[in-house]
Amino acid sequence: MVALLTRVGFSYETSLIGFVMCILSGFRLYLMVLFSRCFSHSCQVQMLVIILFVIVIILFAFFLKLSQIDHFGFLEDGTFKQRYLLSDKYWQQPGGPILFYTGNEGDITWFCNNTGFMWEIAEELGAMLVFAEHRYYGESLPFGQDSYSDSKHLNYLTSEQALADFAVLIQNLKGTLPGAQHSPVIAVGGSYGGMLSAWFRMKYPHVVVGALASSAPIWQFPGMVPCGDFYKTVTQDFAKSGINCDANIRKSWKAVNNVSSSASGLQWLSEEFSLCAPLKNKNDVLTFKSWLQETWVNLAMVDYPYEANFLQPLPRWPIQVVCKYLSFDSTVSDYQLLQGVAQAAKVYYNYTGSSPCLNTSQTATSSLGYLGWFYQACTEMVMPMCTDGVQDMFEPEEWNFQAFSDECKAMFGIRPRADWAGTVYGGKEISSHSNIIFSNGGLDPWSSGGVTSNISHSLVSIMIPDGAHHLDLRYSNDLDPPSVRAARALEVKYFQEWIKKAKKTHRAAPTG
Structure with missing residues (x-):
C-alpha cells in the first residue's frame, strides 16, 4: 500500500497531483515496461484504469496531524498542519526499518521525486519510506498565507524547530502505526536536508539510529573553512x-x-x-x-x-x-x-528550446523556497563566501559580514548570528557522535564545506570523485560512474549494520 499522510493546510488538487507524480516516478520503469508492451487501444485503456485506481487509493489515504508552532516555549501554543509522504509498499512488519527524509527548503514532493536511492533500496531493506516537509516550505505553512508576512511570523523558521518537528512526527508514527513501535529509523537528506539529517542524529540519537548526510556543508560557517x-x-x-x-x-x-x-x-x-x-x-x-x-x-x-x-x-x-x-x-x-x-x-x-526569453530573476526550479532560505541565511545559516578573481573565475568580492548583516536588517528587520550554528551543532567538534555517513561529490562546490575525511569509525566520509550535488541520492542510471555505484553500495552496507545492531539492542532490552 502507498499512502500519503499529511499535516498541512493545502490546495487539495495540487498536493495530490504532486504526490501522484512522485509515486509514479518511483515506479516509472515498471510503468514504461508495461506501456511498451501494450499496443492495443483496449490494453492502454485498461492500464489507465489501473493507474486511476491507484490514484483513488491514494485519495482515500489522506490523514491530518498537527504540530506545535513553537517546540521550545510555552507561550505560543498554536499548531499547524505539516505535510509528509509515506510509502509502506515494501515495509516488513513488525519492526521493519524506516528511512526518513529530512525535508529541505522546498516542496517535499519535488525532493521525493529526486531521491530515487530511497525508492530503490526500500525492498532490499524491507523499509518504510517517509518524506517530511520542512516547516515554512511547500504547503507546511505555520501561519498559512501570513507565514511570510513579517519577521514576527517568520520567527519560528529555524533548523532547531524543524528537527523537533521531525522528532515528534517519528514518535507519532511509532505510536500510531501497528508494527512500527520498535522500527529503527535512519535519517536521509541531501544539501541542507543532509545537514539536517546529520544534526538530527546528533541532537536526537534516541530517535534515529543513523544518518546519511549527502552533500551536507555542515562546516560552511564562519571560521571553519576558507571563504573562497x-x-x-x-x-x-x-x-x-x-x-x-x-x-x-x-x-x-x-x-x-x-x-x-x-x-x-x-x-x-x-x-x-x-x-x-x-x-x-x-x-x-x-x-x-x-x-x-x-x-x-x-x-x-x-x-x-x-x-x-x-x-x-x-x-x-x-x-x-x-x-x-x-x-x-x-x-x-x-x-x-x-x-x-x-x-x-x-x-x-533553454536546453529544450522551449523558453522564449531568459529571466534574470530566476535561476532554478520554482519548487525551491527562496524567500524562506534568505530568511534562514539572515538568521542562523550564515555561510561566508568570497572570490579573488585569481584562484577562481569570478570578480573579486570579499566576505563582508557587516554589509551582509545590514542587508538582512533592511530586508527582514533582523540581524544574523554568525556563530550560532557552530554553537548549536558543535562546529568541527563532533567526534563524540556516531553513525553518520557524510557523502560528497568531487564536482560539487558544497563539498568545500563538507566532511571529506573519516572522523571516527562510525563518522565516515564517502568521496565520489565524479559526483555532483547529492548524486548518490538520485535514481541509478546506466551512465553512473563506478564511484557513485560503489558509494551507494557502501551506504546500504552501513544501513544494514545499523539496523541489525538496533534490532539486536531491542531484543536484549529488559521487558520487565
Whole structure:
C-alpha cells in the first residue's frame, strides 16, 4: 500500500497531483515496461484504469496531524498542519526499518521525486519510506498565507524547530502505526536536508539510529573553512571541462562592463542573451552579472553524467557542453566572447528550446523556497563566501559580514548570528557522535564545506570523485560512474549494520 499522510493546510488538487507524480516516478520503469508492451487501444485503456485506481487509493489515504508552532516555549501554543509522504509498499512488519527524509527548503514532493536511492533500496531493506516537509516550505505553512508576512511570523523558521518537528512526527508514527513501535529509523537528506539529517542524529540519537548526510556543508560557517573554497571548486570544474573555459568566464566580467557602458551595448546584451526584461542601467547590469555567476555555480552543482531535470532540464555532463562555446583564444573581442557566454547560458536556461526569453530573476526550479532560505541565511545559516578573481573565475568580492548583516536588517528587520550554528551543532567538534555517513561529490562546490575525511569509525566520509550535488541520492542510471555505484553500495552496507545492531539492542532490552 502507498499512502500519503499529511499535516498541512493545502490546495487539495495540487498536493495530490504532486504526490501522484512522485509515486509514479518511483515506479516509472515498471510503468514504461508495461506501456511498451501494450499496443492495443483496449490494453492502454485498461492500464489507465489501473493507474486511476491507484490514484483513488491514494485519495482515500489522506490523514491530518498537527504540530506545535513553537517546540521550545510555552507561550505560543498554536499548531499547524505539516505535510509528509509515506510509502509502506515494501515495509516488513513488525519492526521493519524506516528511512526518513529530512525535508529541505522546498516542496517535499519535488525532493521525493529526486531521491530515487530511497525508492530503490526500500525492498532490499524491507523499509518504510517517509518524506517530511520542512516547516515554512511547500504547503507546511505555520501561519498559512501570513507565514511570510513579517519577521514576527517568520520567527519560528529555524533548523532547531524543524528537527523537533521531525522528532515528534517519528514518535507519532511509532505510536500510531501497528508494527512500527520498535522500527529503527535512519535519517536521509541531501544539501541542507543532509545537514539536517546529520544534526538530527546528533541532537536526537534516541530517535534515529543513523544518518546519511549527502552533500551536507555542515562546516560552511564562519571560521571553519576558507571563504573562497566554494568558488575555487566551481572554477576547477570548468577548468577541466574545456580548453580556456574558466579563463574566458574570468574575462567575461570585464567584457560585460565594457559593452554595458553604452545604451547600444545594453540593448545588444539584452538581445544577445534573449532577456525577458531589457537591461537599462547599472543596477540591471549588477543583477545580470549575479545571475550569470549563479548560473555557473548551479551548473557545477548539477554536472550529472546523464540528462537530468533537477534545477533545469540539462544534457549529460552539461559543463562540457557549455565549455564548447567558451574555447576562444586570447585574441577574442568582447562581443565575440559574450556571444559565446550567451550560448553557454542558454544551455542551462533553454536546453529544450522551449523558453522564449531568459529571466534574470530566476535561476532554478520554482519548487525551491527562496524567500524562506534568505530568511534562514539572515538568521542562523550564515555561510561566508568570497572570490579573488585569481584562484577562481569570478570578480573579486570579499566576505563582508557587516554589509551582509545590514542587508538582512533592511530586508527582514533582523540581524544574523554568525556563530550560532557552530554553537548549536558543535562546529568541527563532533567526534563524540556516531553513525553518520557524510557523502560528497568531487564536482560539487558544497563539498568545500563538507566532511571529506573519516572522523571516527562510525563518522565516515564517502568521496565520489565524479559526483555532483547529492548524486548518490538520485535514481541509478546506466551512465553512473563506478564511484557513485560503489558509494551507494557502501551506504546500504552501513544501513544494514545499523539496523541489525538496533534490532539486536531491542531484543536484549529488559521487558520487565
